[in-house]
Amino acid sequence: MKNxxxxxxxxxAIQEIxxxxxxxxIDLEEDLRDECDLDSMDFLxxxxxxxxxxxxxxxERDYPNVNTFKKMLAHLEQNIA
Amino acid sequence: xxxxxxxxxxxxxVTSNLTDYHECYTSFSTEPPSAVSDLPNRPTINIAYExxxxxxxxxxxxxxxxxxxxxxxxxxxxxxRDLAEQTSRxxxxxxxxxxxxxxxxxxxxxxxxxxxxxxxxxxxSGCVFTPLFSAFGPEPIRSRMEIGEANVLIxxxxxxxxxxxxxxxxxxxxxxxxxxxxxxxxxxxxxxxPELMDQGDPYYPCVNTQKDEMALLHFTSGTTGKPKxxxxxxxxxEEHKISAYYALDLHPSDIYWCxxxxxxxxxxxxxIIAPLCMGATMIVDEAEFEVERxxxxxxxxHITVWYTAPTAIRMLMRAGSEIRQGYDLSALHFxxxxxxxxxxxxxxWGEKTLGLPFHDNWWQTETGAIMIANYASQAIKPGSMGxxxxxxxxxxxxxxxxxxxxxxxxxxEVGELALKQGWPSMFRGYLHQSERYERCFNNGWYLSGxxxxxxxxxxxxxxxxxxxxxxxxxxxxGPFEVESALMxxxxxxxxGVIGIPDELTGxxxxxxxxxxxxxxxxxxxxxxxxxxxxxxxxxxxxxxxxPKEIVFRQNLPKTRSGKIMRRLLKARExxxxxxxxxxxxxxxx
Numbered sequence: 001m002k003n004x005x006x007x008x009x010x011x012x013a014i015q016e017i018x019x020x021x022x023x024x025x026i027d028l029e030e031d032l033r034d035e036c037d038l039d040s041m042d043f044l045x046x047x048x049x050x051x052x053x054x055x056x057x058x059x060e061r062d063y064p065n066v067n068t069f070k071k072m073l074a075h076l077e078q079n080i081a
Numbered sequence: 082x083x084x085x086x087x088x089x090x091x092x093x094x095v096t097s098n099l100t101d102y103h104e105c106y107t108s109f110s111t112e113p114p115s116a117v118s119d120l121p122n123r124p125t126i127n128i129a130y131e132x133x134x135x136x137x138x139x140x141x142x143x144x145x146x147x148x149x150x151x152x153x154x155x156x157x158x159x160x161x162r163d164l165a166e167q168t169s170r171x172x173x174x175x176x177x178x179x180x181x182x183x184x185x186x187x188x189x190x191x192x193x194x195x196x197x198x199x200x201x202x203x204x205x206s207g208c209v210f211t212p213l214f215s216a217f218g219p220e221p222i223r224s225r226m227e228i229g230e231a232n233v234l235i236x237x238x239x240x241x242x243x244x245x246x247x248x249x250x251x252x253x254x255x256x257x258x259x260x261x262x263x264x265x266x267x268x269x270x271x272x273x274x275p276e277l278m279d280q281g282d283p284y285y286p287c288v289n290t291q292k293d294e295m296a297l298l299h300f301t302s303g304t305t306g307k308p309k310x311x312x313x314x315x316x317x318x319e320e321h322k323i324s325a326y327y328a329l330d331l332h333p334s335d336i337y338w339c340x341x342x343x344x345x346x347x348x349x350x351x352x353i354i355a356p357l358c359m360g361a362t363m364i365v366d367e368a369e370f371e372v373e374r375x376x377x378x379x380x381x382x383h384i385t386v387w388y389t390a391p392t393a394i395r396m397l398m399r400a401g402s403e404i405r406q407g408y409d410l411s412a413l414h415f416x417x418x419x420x421x422x423x424x425x426x427x428x429x430w431g432e433k434t435l436g437l438p439f440h441d442n443w444w445q446t447e448t449g450a451i452m453i454a455n456y457a458s459q460a461i462k463p464g465s466m467g468x469x470x471x472x473x474x475x476x477x478x479x480x481x482x483x484x485x486x487x488x489x490x491x492x493x494e495v496g497e498l499a500l501k502q503g504w505p506s507m508f509r510g511y512l513h514q515s516e517r518y519e520r521c522f523n524n525g526w527y528l529s530g531x532x533x534x535x536x537x538x539x540x541x542x543x544x545x546x547x548x549x550x551x552x553x554x555x556x557x558x559g560p561f562e563v564e565s566a567l568m569x570x571x572x573x574x575x576x577g578v579i580g581i582p583d584e585l586t587g588x589x590x591x592x593x594x595x596x597x598x599x600x601x602x603x604x605x606x607x608x609x610x611x612x613x614x615x616x617x618x619x620x621x622x623x624x625x626x627x628p629k630e631i632v633f634r635q636n637l638p639k640t641r642s643g644k645i646m647r648r649l650l651k652a653r654e655x656x657x658x659x660x661x662x663x664x665x666x667x668x669x670x
Contacts, residue, residue: 019612031369040393
């Protein structure tokens with residue numbers, strides 16, 4: 001999968017939980033939970049969407065490596081089969 | 082409910098502040114603990130003095146009072162002396178800007194050092210402090226600031242731009258916005274707080290407030306109507322101290338971490354005031370919950386007393402016990418939970434995985450402090466909220482035919498949980514709603530709105546709410562506030578909002594929406610509309626309040642007077658008996 005395709009999937013996962021968010025609202029290097037106003041339940045649902053759309057399962061240990069848009073993108077690029 | 086009892090080893094009873102519960106409870110009125118015994122007879126009390134200035138010129142003035150951990154793992158330390166000077170600076174800033182004793186100072190910010198300093202500095206200046214949760218959307222923020230007649234708002238540039246900038250000039254009493262990260266040229270009425278602090282007076286004296294003077298105004302949700310401003314007085318600090326001493330077993334030598342956000346009452350009473358009053362060291366983490374981060378903080382900061390919430394505990398459980406093995410938590414000696422009833426499995430998980438059981442306790446915004454608790458020295462019945470604090474009389478009550486409440490003495494009979502009125506941190510009113518306040522009391526009892534029962538040993542067990550309020554992640558959400566926001570959407574005809582059980586957050590907000598007849602209702606348009614409504618609600622209410630699930634109905638069940646029967650929606654959602662439906666006029670479709 002190409003970078004821009006993964007990026008689109010990532011945005012789609014966010015919008016499933018927070019439909020009001022557009023890409024330009026997000027500072028790609030800031031904590032995604034703050035940027036997109038996600039509470040703990042929203043964040044878990046967002047990870048479920050990521051799994052659904054990309055097949056990549058994010059575990060608790062991965063959290064520090066996926067807490068911004070940019071980090072998640074890099075993590076998905078590395079792990080997408 | 083379970084018959085499991087977790088007993089405590091004998092050494093626990095010796096080292097705890099509360100050694101023998103029954104003896105302590107009985108002797109409390111004649112022999113209060115020395116930690117608070119000098120307070121009740123003084124005409125003037127100031128919470129900030131008790132928390133900070135009181136420790137000046139004592140052997141703890143240079144002790145670490147507050148350690149702040151940033152998201153990027155920087156550490157900023159404040160001694161009691163530092164806090165005294167910083168809070169004085171803030172109090173002098175308010176004075177210089179022309180604010181006077183009794184004026185209302187609101188905060189809307191993440192866990193930043195200046196939030197803690199301004200909370201205490203506000204109290205020091207004799208102004209009234211109101212925290213708002215930074216995850217609120219613009220509407221809950223605005224309605225609370227309107228009702229509370231806010232004069233000052235402390236916030237960050239980001240939150241100001243996103244949630245406040247477009248409407249604050251419409252609020253007649255609001256005169257100043259103090260920006261924690263502000264600098265340089267700012268809009269009119271906005272000030273860079275760091276610059277003002279630099280010019281502030283580090284020795285500005287603490288105002289001698291009367292003990293019945295308003296100190297805190299906290300907001301809580303109602304089932305109908307707007308949020309309620311719950312008024313607390315400076316004397317409440319007596320109960321903050323008593324409860325920290327007994328229910329949190331806090332000693333001056335403790336390193337204490339309260340994970341609650343200061344946007345809510347727990348984060349103020351136990352995340353700012355109580356630990357400082359006790360002369361302990363408190364840890365503040367700016368970042369949001371993350372499993373490994375939390376274990377690392379418990380380990381690296383040598384936390385001894387930890388006060389957290391069921392949602393966080395359940396997320397730790399979800400991550401599994403293996404992850405915990407990599408951390409040394411040997412410093413930890415007391416852990417407690419509040420927000421909503423902690424399920425027995427979580428109490429036992431604590432015992433198994435952390436080596437300590439969680440001590441659940443119960444209180445509300447209105448009670449100002451912990452009222453019922455499980456204690457360090459006492460056996461725990463997992464799932465129970467525990468026993469009333471020394472000085473607190475609790476009871477299970479029911480209304481008789483005359484409408485007066487009477488205490489129920491039979492064990493395990495369900496009734497409303499009530500408290501004998503008059504404890505120091507009892508709320509003194511709902512702002513501008515005296516009738517609503519009066520309705521909370523009957524026959525000398527404060528009625529909590531929670532249904533509960535008491536067993537033969539006097540332990541209390543939570544059963545449910547008597548009203549429609551939703552408890553999600555420990556936050557009370559008023560269905561009316563959610564319904565009102567959705568009703569603003571042009572396609573919506575009517576809305577009913579309920580809480581449905583959720584494993585992680587206790588309850589989850591769910592909205593039932595009936596659309597206006599002219600709205601096209603194909604599968605595709607409905608799907609798009611569902612998303613649109615979700616975003617619409619989130620924008621206005623914020624993640625903490627907005628519904629997580631929205632479903633469509635042709636019609637919602639209503640009474641003759643057109644009131645939506647949330648109770649019926651909930652019974653049907655959960656497959657429970659529908660109960661008395663004689664008032665049902667128009668049914669769900």
